[in-house]
Amino acid sequence: MGAGAGLSVVAARRLPRRSYTPAVARIEIPDGPGAPGRRVFGLRPEMAGTVTDMIDAVYHRSKLPATEREVARLRVAQLNDCSACSTARAQSMLDAGVTDDDYGHLDDWRTWPGYTERQRLAIEYAERFTVDHQGLDDEFYARLHAHFADDEILDLSLCLAIWLGLGRVLAVLQVEQRTGVMSDL
Numbered sequence: 001m002g003a004g005a006g007l008s009v010v011a012a013r014r015l016p017r018r019s020y021t022p023a024v025a026r027i028e029i030p031d032g033p034g035a036p037g038r039r040v041f042g043l044r045p046e047m048a049g050t051v052t053d054m055i056d057a058v059y060h061r062s063k064l065p066a067t068e069r070e071v072a073r074l075r076v077a078q079l080n081d082c083s084a085c086s087t088a089r090a091q092s093m094l095d096a097g098v099t100d101d102d103y104g105h106l107d108d109w110r111t112w113p114g115y116t117e118r119q120r121l122a123i124e125y126a127e128r129f130t131v132d133h134q135g136l137d138d139e140f141y142a143r144l145h146a147h148f149a150d151d152e153i154l155d156l157s158l159c160l161a162i163w164l165g166l167g168r169v170l171a172v173l174q175v176e177q178r179t180g181v182m183s184d185l
Contacts, residue, residue, distance in 0.1 A: 073126075075130070
């Protein structure tokens, strides 16, 4: 299978997206400082540390360059249909050199000349991981292995899992998130 193979089959099976405005969260968000997407975990303080550790791992312990991680994160956010996540920018990513162009060309990631091959593969992996994980085949992994070491593939896979999972939690509970530049995560 070539790049993006299997996605049209998945897209054809997807239900149409519902149009709603997440004006009210489906659960009560605790009051306090910070974004609702952070405060919500105060409902389960016994688990909040794990969530914080996962976010910290993605932003501060990944060995992958910020530009590769961030374009993958943004693709997951787009596919999760999270407008807040799609527009959010972490200050640490901007400080690490992620540019408006890196954010602005996700729709033409296959052809935009500003992306490196590793960025393209990170975006493709994010897309396929999110919408067709069972379609990730030996051909794709051969292409991935040509540019990433095994520990980097695991690193990116864990980042994708964290973004997908936490993004879906916030999306299904309709927890409002802040857009724009966020403090260092």
